[in-house]
Amino acid sequence: MFVSTFEKQLDAKRRLVVPQEFRALVSGPFDGVVCFPSIEADCIEGGGKALFDRYAGLIEELEFGDPLRSALETSVLGGMARMSFDTAGRITLPESLCDMFGLTDWVVIVGLGDRFQIWQREAFQAHRAAQRELAREGLAKLRADQRAARLAAGAA
Secondary structure, eight states: OBOSEEEEEOOTTOEEEOOHHHHHHTOSSSOEEEEEEOSSSSSEEEEOHHHHHHHHHHHHHSOTTOHHHHHHIIIIITTOEEEEOOTTSEEEOOHHHHHHHTOSSEEEEEEOBSOEEEEEHHHHHHHHHHHHHHHHHHHHHHHHHHHHHHHHHHHO
16 A cells, blocks of 8 residues: 655656655556546546556446546546656656646655555645545544434434
């Protein structure tokens, strides 16, 4: 699993050192990662073969010509870049992805289980604060719903 959060610096050639923990997770026949514009946030999403297979499987479940299938094919497959690690464990991010999300200097790499995201540092700080608040509210609602269910079951 991709876990933790790392701040890394892009060099002048848009190269980024991928955390060793992440590189170990994607080792195999293809020594690198795939990246594409995230569907859920203003960042780059990436991962290894497992992530690619997950999206490919999801797309294959949809009928040919289905608008959602077309949107996923365009967004994920059409936006995907395959990047190999160099000897220093770096990948070179495509200029188009860097421009799309304003990645010029420091970036944040966030592990999300079977995938990771690459964010512009200040954008991630705002996103993290919003996600933390959403998690707090969601967890409080979940606990309240569970208490109400237990009380209802006890009253019956």
